[in-house]
Amino acid sequence: NAGVTQTPKFRVLKTGQSMTLLCAQDMNHEYMYWYRQDPGMGLRLIHYSVGEGTTAKGEVPDGYNVSRLKKQNFLLGLESAAPSQTSVYFCASSDQRRSSYEQYFGPGTRLTVT
Amino acid sequence: QQQVKQSPQSLIVQKGGISIINCAYENTAFDYFPWYQQFPGKGPALLIAIRPDVSEKKEGRFTISFNKSAKQFSLHIMDSQPGDSATYFCAASMRYGGATNKLIFGTGTLLAVQP
Numbered sequence: 001n002a003g004v005t006q007t008p009k010f011r012v013l014k015t016g017q018s019m020t021l022l023c024a025q026d027m028n029h030e031y032m033y034w035y036r037q038d039p040g041m042g043l044r045l046i047h048y049s050v051g052e053g054t055t056a057k058g059e060v061p062d063g064y065n066v067s068r069l070k071k072q073n074f075l076l077g078l079e080s081a082a083p084s085q086t087s088v089y090f091c092a093s094s095d096q097r098r099s100s101y102e103q104y105f106g107p108g109t110r111l112t113v114t
Numbered sequence: 115q116q117q118v119k120q121s122p123q124s125l126i127v128q129k130g131g132i133s134i135i136n137c138a139y140e141n142t143a144f145d146y147f148p149w150y151q152q153f154p155g156k157g158p159a160l161l162i163a164i165r166p167d168v169s170e171k172k173e174g175r176f177t178i179s180f181n182k183s184a185k186q187f188s189l190h191i192m193d194s195q196p197g198d199s200a201t202y203f204c205a206a207s208m209r210y211g212g213a214t215n216k217l218i219f220g221t222g223t224l225l226a227v228q229p
Contacts, residue, residue, distance in 0.1 A: 004157070031214050040123075042203060042219035043158070050214050058216075090157050094214075101146040101207035101215055105157030 002026055004106035006091050012112045013081045021076040021109050023091030030096040032074040033058075033103065034066060036087040043090065049074055050096075081113045118206050120220030127227050133191040135223045137204035140185060144206035146215070149178065149189050152201045152222075161202070162189075194227045201225070 004025045013019055023032065030051050035043040045058030047066040055066045063085060065077045074093075078085060088110050092103040119138045127133045137147075148163035164171045164178040164187065171178045177190040191198055204220040 040221055042118075042120075042221045043217075044219075045216065048214065092157070096214075101148045101163060101205070101217060102160050103217065105159065107155070107157050 004091055004093055004104050006089075006106040006109050008109060009107070010110050012114065013078075014114055015082060017081050018077070018079050019081065019111075020078075021089055021091075021111075023074045023076070023106060024072055025074075025091075025093040025104070026072065027093060027095070027104065028071070029093035029104070030071070031094045032068065033092040033094075034064070034074065034076045035090045035092065036060065036085075037090060037108070038087050046076065046089075081111075083113045085111065086113045087111060118204060118218050118220045120204050120223060122223060123221070124224040125226070127191075127194045127225065129194065129196060129227055129229050131194050131227075133189075133194045133198070133225055133227070135189045135202055135204070135225070136186065137188065137220050138184075138186045139206050139218075141206070141208065142185075143208045144218075145209070146207035147178070147180065147187050148205050148207065148217070149176075150203045150205060150219075152203065154200075158203060191225075194225075196227045196229050199225055199227050 007022045033048040034046040049055045049068040052071040091106045094103045149161045150158035151161040152158040175192045180187045201222045205217045207215045
């Protein structure tokens with residue numbers, strides 16, 4: 001039982017490049033989330049999903065797209081990376097049968113955009 | 115109005131001492147107040163949580179104190195140990211989009227427990 005896994009762990013992009021971050025969970029959770037963590041700003045919700053085939057915007061969705069084609073996977077895409085997207089990205093999941101204040105986080109992806 | 119304000123930004127405590135981290139909120143729609151613990155290079159992990167109709171919750175050395183009228187809550191770590199050195203985030207949960215709960219995180223407190 002690996003919990004929530006994220007790939008890659010680190011990535012350096014040049015401005016304008018694109019990439020996809022992959023999140024996978026093996027807990028059969030319905031809800032999945034993408035956050036970004038910046039110094040002094042806590043974690044901010046980018047996008048979330050309440051089930052396979054559904055996605056919705058969070059607090060800071062601009063510049064990002066997501067897809068949830070399979071229940072266990074949640075992909076975060078950057079179409080044209082900008083230096084402002086330099087951050088640590090965390091994926092999380094939660095069980096709809098319990099209060100979804102309890103979220104399980106992956107280890108994070110550290111992204112640098114130069 | 116959806117912010118959660120957390121203080122201090124960093125905290126140094128001697129081994130065996132009490133660590134206290136404070137948070138304040140404005141939105142009365144929040145229905146759960148969890149604390150998350152994050153070690154370097156890891157994702158946050160739920161530590162303890164409290165509902166707004168409870169004034170205190172204790173789990174081992176960790177206690178949440180909740181003051182509904184003042185809209186404040188705090189984490190107390192008793193007998194602090196070097197292994198408690200981590201970043202602590204308070205959060206507040208509210209319904210979002212009709213289907214799930216949204217977590218609003220504080221800005222984090224970096225705790226260092228000196229041996």
